[in-house]
Amino acid sequence: MMKDSWFTVQEIDPKTYAISEYGHWEKVHSFLLIGDEKAILIDTGLGIDNIKRITDQLTDLPIVVITTHVHADHIGSHGEFQEIYVHEGDEDWLVNGIKGLPIEQIRRDISRDITLPTPETFNPDTYIPFQGKPTGLLQDGDVIDIGNRRITIYHTPGHSPGHISVLDNIHGYLFTGDLLYDETPVYAFYPSTNPVDLVNSLEKISEIPNVTKVFGSHNTLGLEPIILQEVKNAIGELRERGLVKHGTGIHKFQGFSVQF
Template structure:
């Protein structure tokens, strides 16, 4: 498999690749999905190094970037690609700046706990998240045809207003962004988040049929779909105990946790 000084490239199958940044504490994943006619890149990572260097080596097909949500660790290399898509409810953050997070906090988070050498072009003190106009907007139920591969968009707010999940109908892969992953808490504790929306979104994705694998944007690459039922039961517990609100802290379940 392709070797790179910053990114780790892992083949999920012949037409699906994870592009990961394990040298950063957030352990961020982006995903390149190849179809017969074009490719989709789900998120573009932290922006510490240039992701297009990797995608250029993996495919010659035209690439559409689908944004799970507009936080700095998911839009880092957006400026390297021509066609960027985002949900309407996160468009303002993409164009005008990320809501609820100061640039000082973003720079602190981007520059800490790095365990691999970074390129000389990276300076956390001057780091600036991407801002720009998208090529188009995504909505609930949109189907993106890559040619012999179809992706369905689910609007899953909570972590951000315009957060989305992407379901690969062809393979049963569900790309959950920051709605669901393991090891570290899924969060909805900033003023720009919504605990209630996050829980409704978890219930929503638990009803998607024929999911074969969960691919969150952080930590373990590839989770068993049984975590969807655990998430659904977790929401029932949180609702029953009146915990779906700001300030109730971290709640741990079997395989994942949430922080409100």
């Protein structure tokens, strides 16, 4: 395991790494997938420290940044990379700022419950999430080949309009961003979220075949694919009970929960 003052690097396999920020309450994970010709970095973390310092140690291949969604804890180091992609549904947020989340709230969230020393460059009082124009836009069904490694993009809105999940076709790894993880609720309770879309997106990923591991962007690193069957069961219950709407609160299931 690579030693670093802020990031924790964990090898999933010799060409796949999780880069985690366990010193922050959100316990956010970014993921580096290395091909023969390029590497893909799924999200760039909180921006409290520079994730490029880590990726430079893991590969010298050109890095393509794939954005699961435009929230501050997933785009923090976007400015360090030249090639950035986002789903068209979140393009406006990346260019003009995140909708529905005031900067004051973002700064409160970024600065609270930190358990590791932060670099001198981090100042929560002046913290501003990355804004900039992406290199290109992603769409549902896009396939990206980085050299003997192909990933497929699934548009999975709800948490944000342009949220995506990413399937590594070679290994069966499913990277679900903030659509599915354990320990804390997956949420769609802000005005900028959509509970119906979120449940439809959960249904969509539950039907992806040959998934070997589910990697959410928070909390436990790597969930067994049996959780996708639990997701199917939860979807039915949520719909039958009429809970798929804002204001119905937290709903707990086996292995995960959602909040509307």
